[in-house]
Amino acid sequence: MHETDIHDLSDDADYAASQQQGSASIMRSDSGRQSSSSEPDGAEVVYSKDNVTIHPSQLASERISGRLKLIKQGSALFMTWIPYKGQGSNARLSEKDKNLYTIRAVPLTEVRSVRRHTPAFGWQYIIVVLSSGLAFPPLYFYNGGVKEFLATIKQHVFIVRSAEDANVFLINDFQNPLQRTLSSLELPRAVSVVSDQSVSIDVGESPLDESQESSSRNVRDGRLSTLQYNGRTRLKPQDPARDLSIHVLEKFSLVTKFARETTSQIFGETHNNGFGAIEKRRYNHQSSIDHPEKASNSAEKAPELVPVAADPLEFDEAALIWGKPRQPPLGPEEWVSFLDSEGRVTDSKALRKRIFYGGVEHILRKEVWAFLLGYHAYDSTYAEREYFSVLKKSEYETIKNQWQSISPEQAKRFTKFRERKGLIDKDVVRTDRSLPFYDGDDNPNVNILRDILLTYSFYNFDLGYCQGMSDLLSPILFVMGNEADSFWCFVSLMERLGPNFNRDQNGMHTQLFAISKLVELLDSPLHNYFKQQECLNYFFCFRWVLIQFKREFEYEKTMRLWEVLWTHYMSEHLHLYICVAILKRYRNKIMGEQMDFDTLLKFINELSGQIELDAVIRDAEALCICAGENGAASIPPGTPPSLPIDNGLLLYSQQDDEVL
Amino acid sequence: MATSGNKNINAKLVLLGDVGAGKSSLVLRFVKGQFVEFQESTIGAAFFSQTLAVNDATVKFEIWDTAGQERYHSLAPMYYRGAAAAIIVFDITNQASFERAKKWVQELQSQGNPNMVMALAGNKADLLEARKVAAEEAQTYAQENGLFFMETSAKTATNVNDIFYEIAKRLPRVQPAQNPSGMVLMDRPAERVASASCCS
Numbered sequence: 001m002h003e004t005d006i007h008d009l010s011d012d013a014d015y016a017a018s019q020q021q022g023s024a025s026i027m028r029s030d031s032g033r034q035s036s037s038s039e040p041d042g043a044e045v046v047y048s049k050d051n052v053t054i055h056p057s058q059l060a061s062e063r064i065s066g067r068l069k070l071i072k073q074g075s076a077l078f079m080t081w082i083p084y085k086g087q088g089s090n091a092r093l094s095e096k097d098k099n100l101y102t103i104r105a106v107p108l109t110e111v112r113s114v115r116r117h118t119p120a121f122g123w124q125y126i127i128v129v130l131s132s133g134l135a136f137p138p139l140y141f142y143n144g145g146v147k148e149f150l151a152t153i154k155q156h157v158f159i160v161r162s163a164e165d166a167n168v169f170l171i172n173d174f175q176n177p178l179q180r181t182l183s184s185l186e187l188p189r190a191v192s193v194v195s196d197q198s199v200s201i202d203v204g205e206s207p208l209d210e211s212q213e214s215s216s217r218n219v220r221d222g223r224l225s226t227l228q229y230n231g232r233t234r235l236k237p238q239d240p241a242r243d244l245s246i247h248v249l250e251k252f253s254l255v256t257k258f259a260r261e262t263t264s265q266i267f268g269e270t271h272n273n274g275f276g277a278i279e280k281r282r283y284n285h286q287s288s289i290d291h292p293e294k295a296s297n298s299a300e301k302a303p304e305l306v307p308v309a310a311d312p313l314e315f316d317e318a319a320l321i322w323g324k325p326r327q328p329p330l331g332p333e334e335w336v337s338f339l340d341s342e343g344r345v346t347d348s349k350a351l352r353k354r355i356f357y358g359g360v361e362h363i364l365r366k367e368v369w370a371f372l373l374g375y376h377a378y379d380s381t382y383a384e385r386e387y388f389s390v391l392k393k394s395e396y397e398t399i400k401n402q403w404q405s406i407s408p409e410q411a412k413r414f415t416k417f418r419e420r421k422g423l424i425d426k427d428v429v430r431t432d433r434s435l436p437f438y439d440g441d442d443n444p445n446v447n448i449l450r451d452i453l454l455t456y457s458f459y460n461f462d463l464g465y466c467q468g469m470s471d472l473l474s475p476i477l478f479v480m481g482n483e484a485d486s487f488w489c490f491v492s493l494m495e496r497l498g499p500n501f502n503r504d505q506n507g508m509h510t511q512l513f514a515i516s517k518l519v520e521l522l523d524s525p526l527h528n529y530f531k532q533q534e535c536l537n538y539f540f541c542f543r544w545v546l547i548q549f550k551r552e553f554e555y556e557k558t559m560r561l562w563e564v565l566w567t568h569y570m571s572e573h574l575h576l577y578i579c580v581a582i583l584k585r586y587r588n589k590i591m592g593e594q595m596d597f598d599t600l601l602k603f604i605n606e607l608s609g610q611i612e613l614d615a616v617i618r619d620a621e622a623l624c625i626c627a628g629e630n631g632a633a634s635i636p637p638g639t640p641p642s643l644p645i646d647n648g649l650l651l652y653s654q655q656d657d658e659v660l
Numbered sequence: 661m662a663t664s665g666n667k668n669i670n671a672k673l674v675l676l677g678d679v680g681a682g683k684s685s686l687v688l689r690f691v692k693g694q695f696v697e698f699q700e701s702t703i704g705a706a707f708f709s710q711t712l713a714v715n716d717a718t719v720k721f722e723i724w725d726t727a728g729q730e731r732y733h734s735l736a737p738m739y740y741r742g743a744a745a746a747i748i749v750f751d752i753t754n755q756a757s758f759e760r761a762k763k764w765v766q767e768l769q770s771q772g773n774p775n776m777v778m779a780l781a782g783n784k785a786d787l788l789e790a791r792k793v794a795a796e797e798a799q800t801y802a803q804e805n806g807l808f809f810m811e812t813s814a815k816t817a818t819n820v821n822d823i824f825y826e827i828a829k830r831l832p833r834v835q836p837a838q839n840p841s842g843m844v845l846m847d848r849p850a851e852r853v854a855s856a857s858c859c860s
Binding site: 422423426427429430431433434466467468470471501503504505539542543546547551598599601602605 | 679680697698699700701703704705706707708709722727728729731732734735738756
C-alpha cells in the first residue's frame with residue numbers, strides 16, 4: 001500500500017465542518033427523540049435521519065425508505081434502520097422484504113467501516129461493513145446527513161479515516177497500520193475476530209436475538225442469503241493465509257452484489273436473472289452452508305470445502321458473484337433509438353453503457369466503431385460524417401502518396417523506408433491468414449493491410465511500424481472495409497495504444513506495473529505468490545496487453561471484447577481488470593501447481609482460445625467496482641490507453657531503430 | 661544454465677534472430693512436429709520444453725522463443741540471461757538477417773553466459789533458388805566465432821532435430837578451453853533418436 005499512516009479526521013476541512021454540523025444534529029435528534037418513545041429504557045437517540053432509503057433493485061419504484069438512528073445505551077452505541085410501515089409501498093415489495101432489510105440495533109463495536117459515496121449526480125450514500133466482512137445494502141440519504149452521521153459516530157466511538165481511501169472511515173481500528181494492507185477493501189480482520197458475527201446481521205423478527213441459529217435461518221431464506229456464507233471463514237483458523245484469501249473472495253462477492261444493486265442499469269433485471277443460478281451453484285458446492293454453526297465445529301471438513309487445485313474454476317465460481325449478466329449485442333432497431341433524426345447520438349454515455357454490457361451486432365460495427373474509436377464525433381450528423389469521410393479520404397491519399405511516390409532509385413538510398421516496408425511485408429502475410437477475409441494468394445486485403453500500415457508509419461514516422469500493429473489493424477480493416485476509414489480508425493486507436501510500442505517499453509511497463517498493483521489490491525495471496533516466484537514483472541501478461549488480447553480469443557470474440565473496452569464505460573483501463581480477472585480464474589491452478597515464471601508464461605500462452613470471454617468481462621466489471629477508487633489509484637496517470645497529454649510538443653520522441 | 665543430476669540435464673535454450681527468420685517455426689517443428697506456412701509473429705516471448713535422449717543422458721530443453729523486431733531488443737537479456745544454449749537463426753534468402761545474426765552473436769559473446777553453446781541456423785534451406793547467403797560464408801563465420809553451423813528447414817524438417825541434438829551432445833562437456841567449432845555437414849544422416857525419444 002502507498003501509505004500506512006492513519007490520517008486523523010481533524011486534518012480534514014470537510015470533516016471539521018461536519019463536526020460543527022454534527023453537534024447541531026444532536027440537538028435536532030434530541031427533538032426527534034420524543035417521537036421515538038419505543039426505545040428501551042436508558043437508550044438515548046443521538047442521531048436520527050428520515051428518508052434514508054435502500055434500493056433493493058434498480059427500479060425506482062422498488063425503494064424502501066426508513067429512519068436511520070444511532071442509539072446510545074450505556075456506553076454502547078447502536079445503529080438501527082427501520083423502514084416506514086405501509087408508506088410508499090408497492091405490489092412488488094412485501095412486508096417480508098422490508099423485514100429482510102431492517103437493521104435492528106447493530107452495535108458499533110461490530111462495525112468495521114463506513115464507506116461514504118458522493119456521486120456527482122444523485123444522493124449520497126454509505127455502505128456499512130461489519131467486522132465479519134458482511135455489509136448492509138447502500139443507505140441513500142435522500143435528505144442529506146452523511147456528515148452528521150459520521151460526526152455523531154466520532155463523538156462516541158473511535159473512528160479514523162483510512163489512509164488509503166479518504167472516503168472510508170474505519171471504526172474500532174486499533175490495529176497496527178501495517179496489518180491493514182487490505183483495509184482498502186474493507187476486509188474483515190483476523191479469524192479470531194470474525195467468530196460469532198451472525199448476530200449483527202440479524203434481520204429477523206427478534207431484535208438483539210443473539211442466537212446464531214435464528215439469524216442464519218432468517219438470513220437464509222431471504223435475498224440476503226448471498227451474504228451468508230461466512231460460515232466458511234471460520235473453518236480453518238490454523239491457516240490464516242487461506243482464510244485471508246477466502247475473505248478476499250467473499251468480500252469481492254459482497255461488494256459486487258451491492259455495486260450491482262447500486263449501479264443504475266438501463267435494463268430492468270430480476271433477481272432471478274443470473275444470480276439465482278450462482279446461488280444455487282454455491283449451495284451445491286457447500287453443503288455446510290445450511291449449517292454454518294456445525295461446520296465451524298468441524299475443522300476436519302475444511303479441505304473438501306476449499307478445493308485448491310482440483311478444478312480451477314469451481315472454487316472461484318462458488319465464491320464469486322458475477323458482474324451483471326451480459327446482454328445480447330446492440331441490434332439495428334435499438335441502435336436507431338440512440339440517434340436523432342439527423343443521425344446524432346443523443347446520449348453517448350447511455351450508448352457506451354449499452355455496448356459495455358452487450359457489444360454490438362456485427363452489421364453495426366462499421367458505423368459504431370467509428371464513434372467508439374473517436375473517428376466520428378457523437379454529435380455529428382449523417383451528412384457531417386459523410387462529408388468528413390470524404391475529406392479524410394483525400395487526406396489519407398496525400399499521406400499514402402508520400403511513400404507511393406518513392407521511386408526504386410530513391411528507395412535504394414532510403415534504408416529506413418526499405419526496412420519498414422520489409423518488416424511490414426513480412427508481417428501482413430502472416431496476420432490472420434486463416435480467415436477468409438485474408439486468406440489465399442494475392443488477397444487484396446493483405447495489400448490494403450500493408451498500405452495502411454506503411455502509410456501509418458509515414459503519418460507517425462517517429463513511432464513507425466512495430467510488430468503487433470498488424471494484429472490491431474486487422475479487425476479494424478475487416479470491420480470498416482474501406483481503406484481510408486480503416487486508416488483513420490487505426491490512427492485513433494493508436495492515439496491511445498501508441499505507447500505500447502514505444503522503444504523504451506514505458507507504455508508496457510506502466511501497464512504491467514498497474515496489473516501488479518491491482519493484483520496486490522484484489523488478490524493479495526496471488527500477489528504474494530508472484531512475489532515469491534519473482535514474477536512481479538508480469539511479463540507473462542505482455543501479449544495480452546500489447547495487442548489487447550487479440551491472440552487470446554477467436555476473431556469474433558476479440559471484436560466483442562474490443563468494443564467493450566473502447567466504451568471506456570467502467571474504466572479506461574478495463575483491460576487491466578480483464579488481466580486480473582483471468583489470473584484470478586486460474587489462480588488456484590497457478591499456485592497449486594507451483595508454477596514458476598517459465599511455466600507460467602507457457603501456461604498463459606496456451607490459454608489462448610480457452611478463456612471464456614463473457615465470464616471474464618463480468619469478473620472484470622466486478623473487480624473494477626470492487627477495487628473502486630483504490631483500483632483507479634493503482635493505475636498511474638497517463639497509463640495507456642489514456643490519451644496522452646497534448647502539450648504541443650513531440651508526441652513520440654523515438655530513437656531510430658538501430659540494428660543492435 | 662545446464663544443470664545435471666543422474667545424467668538428466670535441464671538446459672535453457674534461447675532462439676534469437678531477425679524478424680521472419682523462422683525462430684518460431686524451428687521450435688514448433690522440433691517440439692510439435694508442425695509447420696505453418698504463415699506462422700504468426702511472436703509477441704513478447706513463448707516458452708516450450710522438449711526432451712531429447714543423447715547417448716546415455718536425457719536433456720530437457722527449456723526453450724525461449726523471442727520476438728525478432730529490434731524494437732523489442734531491450735527484452736532479450738531477460739530471456740538469454742542464464743541460458744546454456746542459443747540458436748541464432750537467419751534466413752538464407754535474406755542477407756540482412758545474416759548481418760543481424762552476427763550482431764546477436766556479438767551480444768551473446770559479450771553479455772551472455774561464457775560457456776553458452778551457440779548454434780547458427782541458416783533457415784529456409786528449402787528455398788535454394790532464392791539463396792542470398794552462401795553456406796561457406798556462414799560456416800566460415802561460425803568457425804571463426806566458436807559456434808557450429810547448420811542449414812535447416814523448418815518446412816521440410818531438414819536438420820531441425822539435428823541442431824538440437826547437436827547442442828544436447830555438446831552441453832555436458834562444455835568447457836571454455838575446448839574448441840567447439842566445426843561444421844556439421846548438412847547431408848549428414850538425421851539422427852532419428854531425437855524425435856523417437858521426445859517425451860514431453
